Amino acid sequence: MSVMTYRQALRDALRSEMHRNADVFLMGEEIGLFDGAYKITAGLLDEFGEKRVRDTAIAEEGFTGAAIGAAMLGLRPVVEIMTINFSLLALDQIVNHAAKIYGMFGGQARVPLVIRTPGGGGQQLGATHSQNIELFYAFVPGMKVVAPSTPADAKAMMLAAIRDDDPVLFLENLSLYNTTGEVPDEDIPAEIGKAAVTRRGADITLIGYSRMAYVAARVAEELAESDGLDIEVIDLRSLRPLDRKTVVESVKKTHAAVVLEDDWLTYGIGAEIAATISDGGFDYLDAPVRRVAMAEVPMPYSKPLETAALPSADDVIGAIRQTLDAVGRRTLMENKS
Numbered sequence: 001m002s003v004m005t006y007r008q009a010l011r012d013a014l015r016s017e018m019h020r021n022a023d024v025f026l027m028g029e030e031i032g033l034f035d036g037a038y039k040i041t042a043g044l045l046d047e048f049g050e051k052r053v054r055d056t057a058i059a060e061e062g063f064t065g066a067a068i069g070a071a072m073l074g075l076r077p078v079v080e081i082m083t084i085n086f087s088l089l090a091l092d093q094i095v096n097h098a099a100k101i102y103g104m105f106g107g108q109a110r111v112p113l114v115i116r117t118p119g120g121g122g123q124q125l126g127a128t129h130s131q132n133i134e135l136f137y138a139f140v141p142g143m144k145v146v147a148p149s150t151p152a153d154a155k156a157m158m159l160a161a162i163r164d165d166d167p168v169l170f171l172e173n174l175s176l177y178n179t180t181g182e183v184p185d186e187d188i189p190a191e192i193g194k195a196a197v198t199r200r201g202a203d204i205t206l207i208g209y210s211r212m213a214y215v216a217a218r219v220a221e222e223l224a225e226s227d228g229l230d231i232e233v234i235d236l237r238s239l240r241p242l243d244r245k246t247v248v249e250s251v252k253k254t255h256a257a258v259v260l261e262d263d264w265l266t267y268g269i270g271a272e273i274a275a276t277i278s279d280g281g282f283d284y285l286d287a288p289v290r291r292v293a294m295a296e297v298p299m300p301y302s303k304p305l306e307t308a309a310l311p312s313a314d315d316v317i318g319a320i321r322q323t324l325d326a327v328g329r330r331t332l333m334e335n336k337s
Contacts, residue, residue, distance in 0.1 A: 002185055007177040009151035010040050010116075013158035014078065016187050018048055021076060024162055025052040027063050028080030028116075037082050038118060038177060064090035064115070068098050068167075071113040076162060084119035084171065085131050098167040099142030113167045114158075120173040120211060120262055121310050127298035130306075132210075132263040137169045138239040144192055145239040147171040149213035151181040153237060156190035163189060173211040173262070193241035197250065201232035204320060205250045207273055208260035209236040212292075212311065216260055219316045231320070239269060247273060248280035255286040256327070258319045262311065265293035287326040290319045 004012070017024045026041060032055040035042035045053040056063040060081055067077040081087045087094065098111050121130035138145040144166050148154045154172070161168040198213070199220050206216040213235035220231040232250050236243065251257050257277055259270040270291040277289050295309040 001182045003180055004151055004183050006151045006154050006179050007040060009155040009183050010158055011042065013155045015044060017159060017162045018052060023074065024076045024078065025054065026078050027054045027056055027067055029056055029058055029082055031055060031080050036080060060086050060089040061093055064093040067113055068093060068111055071111045072101065072109045076112045078114045078116060078162060081115060081117040083129055084117040084133055085129050087117055095140050099140045103142060110165045111167045112165045114161045114170055116170045116172060118172040118174045120175055121299045121306055122175050124301055124303055124306060126301045130299035134171050134239060135263060135269055138269065143240060144168045146192060146237060147210040147239060148237055149176065149210050149235050152183045153190060155183050156188060157237065159187055160189035160192050164192060171210060175211050176214065179214065193238045193243060195243035195246040196235045196237055197232065197246065198235050199231065199233040201230040202254055203230045204256040204258065204324060205232045205234060205254045206258055206260065207234045207236065207247060209239065210262060212260035212262050215313055215316060219313050223317065244276045244280065247276055251277050251281040252284045255284055256323050258290045258292060258323055260292045260311065260316060262294060264296050265291060266296060268293055287323045290323050292316050292319050
Protein backbone atom coordinates (compact mmCIF):
# COMPACT_ATOMS: atom_id res chain seq x y z
CA MET A 1 0.00 0.00 0.00
CA SER A 2 1.07 3.57 -0.70
CA VAL A 3 -0.49 6.77 0.63
CA MET A 4 -1.24 9.22 -2.16
CA THR A 5 -3.69 11.85 -3.32
CA TYR A 6 -6.72 11.20 -5.50
CA ARG A 7 -4.91 13.20 -8.20
CA GLN A 8 -1.82 10.98 -8.03
CA ALA A 9 -3.90 7.80 -8.03
CA LEU A 10 -5.53 8.85 -11.31
CA ARG A 11 -2.19 9.67 -12.88
CA ASP A 12 -0.70 6.36 -11.78
CA ALA A 13 -3.63 4.46 -13.28
CA LEU A 14 -3.32 6.28 -16.62
CA ARG A 15 0.44 5.73 -16.74
CA SER A 16 0.13 2.07 -15.83
CA GLU A 17 -2.47 1.37 -18.51
CA MET A 18 -0.44 3.23 -21.13
CA HIS A 19 2.50 0.95 -20.34
CA ARG A 20 0.29 -2.15 -20.31
CA ASN A 21 -1.52 -1.50 -23.59
CA ALA A 22 -0.07 0.45 -26.51
CA ASP A 23 -3.62 1.13 -27.80
CA VAL A 24 -4.32 3.46 -24.85
CA PHE A 25 -3.78 7.13 -25.62
CA LEU A 26 -4.89 10.45 -24.14
CA MET A 27 -6.67 13.40 -25.74
CA GLY A 28 -7.77 16.76 -24.39
CA GLU A 29 -7.19 20.46 -24.03
CA GLU A 30 -3.80 21.36 -22.52
CA ILE A 31 -3.13 17.82 -21.25
CA GLY A 32 0.35 17.68 -22.78
CA LEU A 33 2.56 20.77 -22.68
CA PHE A 34 0.58 22.26 -19.79
CA ASP A 35 0.29 18.90 -17.92
CA GLY A 36 -3.50 19.25 -17.77
CA ALA A 37 -5.64 21.90 -16.09
CA TYR A 38 -5.54 19.87 -12.85
CA LYS A 39 -2.12 18.26 -13.43
CA ILE A 40 -3.51 14.73 -13.70
CA THR A 41 -1.42 14.13 -16.83
CA ALA A 42 1.78 15.75 -15.50
CA GLY A 43 4.89 14.24 -17.09
CA LEU A 44 3.05 11.87 -19.41
CA LEU A 45 3.87 13.81 -22.58
CA ASP A 46 7.58 13.56 -21.83
CA GLU A 47 7.29 9.85 -21.12
CA PHE A 48 5.01 8.73 -23.95
CA GLY A 49 5.34 11.42 -26.62
CA GLU A 50 2.80 13.51 -28.46
CA LYS A 51 1.42 10.60 -30.48
CA ARG A 52 -0.09 9.15 -27.27
CA VAL A 53 -0.66 12.37 -25.30
CA ARG A 54 -2.46 14.59 -27.75
CA ASP A 55 -3.24 18.23 -27.10
CA THR A 56 -6.45 19.20 -28.88
CA ALA A 57 -8.13 22.35 -30.05
CA ILE A 58 -10.80 23.93 -27.86
CA ALA A 59 -13.49 21.91 -29.63
CA GLU A 60 -15.15 19.34 -27.41
CA GLU A 61 -17.53 18.05 -30.06
CA GLY A 62 -14.68 17.60 -32.52
CA PHE A 63 -12.16 15.78 -30.37
CA THR A 64 -14.82 13.64 -28.67
CA GLY A 65 -16.05 12.58 -32.10
CA ALA A 66 -12.48 11.80 -33.17
CA ALA A 67 -12.03 9.67 -30.06
CA ILE A 68 -15.23 7.74 -30.81
CA GLY A 69 -13.92 6.96 -34.30
CA ALA A 70 -10.56 5.86 -32.89
CA ALA A 71 -12.31 3.60 -30.39
CA MET A 72 -14.45 2.01 -33.12
CA LEU A 73 -11.23 1.13 -34.96
CA GLY A 74 -9.71 -0.64 -31.95
CA LEU A 75 -7.83 2.01 -29.99
CA ARG A 76 -8.64 2.91 -26.38
CA PRO A 77 -8.78 6.70 -26.09
CA VAL A 78 -9.03 8.46 -22.73
CA VAL A 79 -10.50 11.91 -23.30
CA GLU A 80 -10.18 14.69 -20.75
CA ILE A 81 -12.96 17.26 -20.90
CA MET A 82 -11.80 20.12 -18.72
CA THR A 83 -15.06 20.23 -16.75
CA ILE A 84 -18.28 18.29 -17.06
CA ASN A 85 -19.96 21.58 -17.93
CA PHE A 86 -18.04 21.61 -21.23
CA SER A 87 -19.26 18.10 -22.03
CA LEU A 88 -22.54 19.75 -23.04
CA LEU A 89 -20.73 20.87 -26.19
CA ALA A 90 -20.14 17.19 -27.01
CA LEU A 91 -23.56 15.94 -25.88
CA ASP A 92 -24.58 14.79 -29.36
CA GLN A 93 -21.38 12.80 -29.83
CA ILE A 94 -21.65 11.17 -26.39
CA VAL A 95 -25.39 10.44 -26.26
CA ASN A 96 -26.25 9.90 -29.92
CA HIS A 97 -23.07 8.15 -31.03
CA ALA A 98 -20.83 6.72 -28.30
CA ALA A 99 -23.77 5.28 -26.36
CA LYS A 100 -25.67 4.00 -29.41
CA ILE A 101 -23.14 2.50 -31.82
CA TYR A 102 -22.88 -0.98 -30.29
CA GLY A 103 -26.67 -1.41 -30.20
CA MET A 104 -27.45 0.26 -33.52
CA PHE A 105 -24.97 -1.87 -35.45
CA GLY A 106 -25.80 -5.19 -33.84
CA GLY A 107 -22.54 -5.49 -31.93
CA GLN A 108 -20.33 -5.11 -35.03
CA ALA A 109 -18.47 -2.19 -33.44
CA ARG A 110 -17.69 -1.24 -29.86
CA VAL A 111 -16.62 2.06 -28.35
CA PRO A 112 -14.01 1.45 -25.62
CA LEU A 113 -13.83 5.14 -24.74
CA VAL A 114 -13.23 6.82 -21.37
CA ILE A 115 -14.27 10.42 -20.83
CA ARG A 116 -12.63 11.87 -17.72
CA THR A 117 -14.18 15.05 -16.44
CA PRO A 118 -14.26 16.93 -13.12
CA GLY A 119 -17.38 18.52 -11.73
CA GLY A 120 -18.77 20.08 -8.59
CA GLY A 121 -18.89 23.39 -6.80
CA GLY A 122 -16.93 24.94 -3.98
CA GLN A 123 -14.18 26.47 -6.11
CA GLN A 124 -15.83 29.85 -6.89
CA LEU A 125 -15.98 29.08 -10.59
CA GLY A 126 -19.48 30.43 -11.13
CA ALA A 127 -22.76 28.88 -12.23
CA THR A 128 -21.60 27.58 -15.62
CA HIS A 129 -18.46 25.86 -14.28
CA SER A 130 -19.74 24.31 -11.02
CA GLN A 131 -22.42 21.83 -12.01
CA ASN A 132 -22.87 18.14 -11.36
CA ILE A 133 -24.72 16.97 -14.45
CA GLU A 134 -23.70 13.31 -14.41
CA LEU A 135 -27.43 12.56 -14.28
CA PHE A 136 -27.59 13.45 -17.98
CA TYR A 137 -25.30 10.52 -18.80
CA ALA A 138 -26.48 8.07 -16.15
CA PHE A 139 -29.91 8.41 -17.81
CA VAL A 140 -28.62 7.03 -21.12
CA PRO A 141 -28.55 3.26 -21.88
CA GLY A 142 -25.29 2.30 -23.53
CA MET A 143 -23.20 4.49 -21.23
CA LYS A 144 -21.44 3.54 -18.04
CA VAL A 145 -20.99 6.27 -15.42
CA VAL A 146 -18.63 5.98 -12.46
CA ALA A 147 -17.88 8.43 -9.64
CA PRO A 148 -15.21 7.21 -7.19
CA SER A 149 -14.74 9.02 -3.87
CA THR A 150 -11.37 7.70 -2.63
CA PRO A 151 -7.86 7.52 -4.11
CA ALA A 152 -7.98 3.71 -4.02
CA ASP A 153 -11.23 3.64 -5.99
CA ALA A 154 -10.01 6.37 -8.34
CA LYS A 155 -7.14 4.09 -9.39
CA ALA A 156 -9.11 0.83 -9.44
CA MET A 157 -12.05 2.30 -11.34
CA MET A 158 -9.83 4.05 -13.88
CA LEU A 159 -8.12 0.73 -14.59
CA ALA A 160 -11.55 -0.87 -15.03
CA ALA A 161 -12.87 1.95 -17.20
CA ILE A 162 -9.95 1.83 -19.63
CA ARG A 163 -10.24 -1.95 -19.97
CA ASP A 164 -14.01 -1.84 -20.49
CA ASP A 165 -15.35 -2.25 -24.01
CA ASP A 166 -18.18 0.28 -23.49
CA PRO A 167 -18.03 4.08 -23.24
CA VAL A 168 -17.45 5.20 -19.65
CA LEU A 169 -17.98 8.66 -18.20
CA PHE A 170 -15.51 9.01 -15.33
CA LEU A 171 -16.56 11.73 -12.89
CA GLU A 172 -13.93 13.42 -10.69
CA ASN A 173 -15.18 15.92 -8.13
CA LEU A 174 -12.82 18.91 -7.94
CA SER A 175 -12.84 18.95 -4.15
CA LEU A 176 -11.47 15.38 -3.99
CA TYR A 177 -8.25 15.91 -5.96
CA ASN A 178 -6.13 16.70 -2.89
CA THR A 179 -7.69 14.14 -0.54
CA THR A 180 -5.35 11.32 0.47
CA GLY A 181 -5.67 7.63 1.24
CA GLU A 182 -4.06 4.23 0.98
CA VAL A 183 -3.85 2.82 -2.54
CA PRO A 184 -2.80 -0.74 -3.42
CA ASP A 185 0.49 -0.92 -5.29
CA GLU A 186 -0.91 -3.68 -7.52
CA ASP A 187 -3.05 -2.85 -10.55
CA ILE A 188 -6.36 -4.42 -9.52
CA PRO A 189 -9.37 -3.07 -11.45
CA ALA A 190 -12.64 -2.50 -9.63
CA GLU A 191 -15.94 -4.03 -10.67
CA ILE A 192 -18.00 -1.39 -12.44
CA GLY A 193 -21.57 -1.56 -11.17
CA LYS A 194 -20.67 -2.69 -7.65
CA ALA A 195 -21.23 -0.36 -4.70
CA ALA A 196 -18.93 -0.43 -1.67
CA VAL A 197 -20.14 -0.73 1.91
CA THR A 198 -17.43 1.44 3.43
CA ARG A 199 -18.74 1.25 7.00
CA ARG A 200 -20.96 -1.43 8.54
CA GLY A 201 -23.77 -0.37 10.86
CA ALA A 202 -27.25 -1.19 12.09
CA ASP A 203 -29.01 2.09 12.94
CA ILE A 204 -29.38 3.88 9.59
CA THR A 205 -27.97 3.74 6.06
CA LEU A 206 -26.20 6.68 4.42
CA ILE A 207 -25.96 6.45 0.63
CA GLY A 208 -23.79 8.75 -1.46
CA TYR A 209 -21.31 8.94 -4.31
CA SER A 210 -18.26 11.04 -5.16
CA ARG A 211 -17.84 13.95 -2.71
CA MET A 212 -20.97 13.06 -0.77
CA ALA A 213 -19.70 9.54 -0.09
CA TYR A 214 -16.63 11.20 1.39
CA VAL A 215 -18.87 13.45 3.52
CA ALA A 216 -20.98 10.46 4.57
CA ALA A 217 -17.93 8.61 5.89
CA ARG A 218 -16.87 11.61 7.97
CA VAL A 219 -20.38 12.14 9.36
CA ALA A 220 -20.70 8.47 10.32
CA GLU A 221 -17.42 8.63 12.22
CA GLU A 222 -18.41 11.87 13.97
CA LEU A 223 -21.83 10.58 15.06
CA ALA A 224 -20.36 7.30 16.25
CA GLU A 225 -18.24 9.29 18.69
CA SER A 226 -20.78 11.97 19.67
CA ASP A 227 -24.09 10.05 19.65
CA GLY A 228 -23.05 6.41 19.70
CA LEU A 229 -24.82 5.87 16.38
CA ASP A 230 -23.98 2.78 14.36
CA ILE A 231 -24.27 4.08 10.79
CA GLU A 232 -23.85 2.03 7.64
CA VAL A 233 -22.29 3.92 4.70
CA ILE A 234 -22.71 2.92 1.06
CA ASP A 235 -20.54 4.49 -1.63
CA LEU A 236 -22.41 3.90 -4.89
CA ARG A 237 -19.21 4.35 -6.96
CA SER A 238 -21.15 3.49 -10.13
CA LEU A 239 -24.28 5.34 -11.28
CA ARG A 240 -24.88 3.23 -14.39
CA PRO A 241 -24.99 0.33 -13.87
CA LEU A 242 -26.45 0.94 -10.41
CA ASP A 243 -26.00 -1.60 -7.61
CA ARG A 244 -29.58 -1.65 -6.36
CA LYS A 245 -29.14 -4.92 -4.48
CA THR A 246 -26.53 -3.59 -2.05
CA VAL A 247 -28.69 -0.54 -1.29
CA VAL A 248 -31.83 -2.57 -0.62
CA GLU A 249 -30.05 -5.19 1.49
CA SER A 250 -28.62 -2.46 3.70
CA VAL A 251 -31.99 -0.80 4.24
CA LYS A 252 -33.57 -4.14 5.10
CA LYS A 253 -31.05 -4.32 7.94
CA THR A 254 -31.14 -0.71 9.22
CA HIS A 255 -34.80 0.16 8.41
CA ALA A 256 -33.92 3.79 7.62
CA ALA A 257 -31.99 5.66 4.92
CA VAL A 258 -30.68 9.10 3.99
CA VAL A 259 -29.51 9.67 0.41
CA LEU A 260 -26.85 12.29 -0.34
CA GLU A 261 -26.09 13.97 -3.65
CA ASP A 262 -24.16 17.00 -4.85
CA ASP A 263 -26.64 17.94 -7.54
CA TRP A 264 -30.14 19.44 -7.49
CA LEU A 265 -32.86 17.57 -5.61
CA THR A 266 -35.56 17.55 -8.28
CA TYR A 267 -35.24 14.60 -10.69
CA GLY A 268 -31.87 13.79 -9.13
CA ILE A 269 -29.99 10.54 -8.64
CA GLY A 270 -31.26 10.55 -5.06
CA ALA A 271 -34.80 10.21 -6.43
CA GLU A 272 -33.75 7.05 -8.27
CA ILE A 273 -32.20 5.64 -5.10
CA ALA A 274 -35.31 6.48 -3.07
CA ALA A 275 -37.49 4.75 -5.68
CA THR A 276 -35.18 1.74 -5.57
CA ILE A 277 -35.59 1.52 -1.80
CA SER A 278 -39.35 1.88 -2.12
CA ASP A 279 -39.51 -0.88 -4.73
CA GLY A 280 -37.27 -3.34 -2.91
CA GLY A 281 -37.44 -2.44 0.76
CA PHE A 282 -40.63 -0.51 1.49
CA ASP A 283 -41.92 -3.00 4.06
CA TYR A 284 -38.66 -2.68 6.00
CA LEU A 285 -38.69 1.12 6.35
CA ASP A 286 -39.53 2.68 9.71
CA ALA A 287 -39.41 6.24 8.33
CA PRO A 288 -39.53 7.92 4.92
CA VAL A 289 -36.28 8.08 2.96
CA ARG A 290 -34.77 11.53 3.34
CA ARG A 291 -32.64 13.23 0.72
CA VAL A 292 -29.88 15.82 1.07
CA ALA A 293 -28.92 17.82 -2.03
CA MET A 294 -27.76 21.26 -3.09
CA ALA A 295 -30.01 24.30 -3.30
CA GLU A 296 -32.04 24.51 -6.49
CA VAL A 297 -30.30 27.58 -7.84
CA PRO A 298 -27.53 28.27 -10.35
CA MET A 299 -24.34 28.06 -8.29
CA PRO A 300 -23.50 31.49 -6.81
CA TYR A 301 -20.02 32.94 -7.27
CA SER A 302 -20.03 34.58 -3.82
CA LYS A 303 -18.17 32.25 -1.45
CA PRO A 304 -20.68 32.49 1.44
CA LEU A 305 -23.59 31.89 -0.94
CA GLU A 306 -21.78 29.05 -2.70
CA THR A 307 -21.09 27.38 0.64
CA ALA A 308 -24.73 27.79 1.64
CA ALA A 309 -25.90 26.25 -1.65
CA LEU A 310 -23.78 23.11 -1.33
CA PRO A 311 -24.92 20.20 0.87
CA SER A 312 -22.85 20.07 4.05
CA ALA A 313 -22.05 17.67 6.86
CA ASP A 314 -24.46 19.63 9.08
CA ASP A 315 -27.24 19.08 6.53
CA VAL A 316 -26.54 15.36 6.60
CA ILE A 317 -26.51 15.23 10.41
CA GLY A 318 -29.82 17.10 10.51
CA ALA A 319 -31.41 14.63 8.09
CA ILE A 320 -30.13 11.66 10.11
CA ARG A 321 -31.52 13.03 13.35
CA GLN A 322 -34.88 13.87 11.77
CA THR A 323 -35.13 10.35 10.38
CA LEU A 324 -34.29 8.65 13.65
CA ASP A 325 -36.48 11.03 15.65
CA ALA A 326 -39.42 10.04 13.44
CA VAL A 327 -39.36 6.56 14.95
CA GLY A 328 -37.91 7.40 18.36
CA ARG A 329 -34.66 5.61 17.74
CA ARG A 330 -32.24 8.48 18.40
CA THR A 331 -33.66 8.85 21.91
CA LEU A 332 -33.06 5.15 22.47
CA MET A 333 -29.48 5.51 21.31
CA GLU A 334 -28.91 8.45 23.63
CA ASN A 335 -30.30 6.46 26.54
CA LYS A 336 -27.99 3.54 25.71
CA SER A 337 -24.95 5.79 25.68
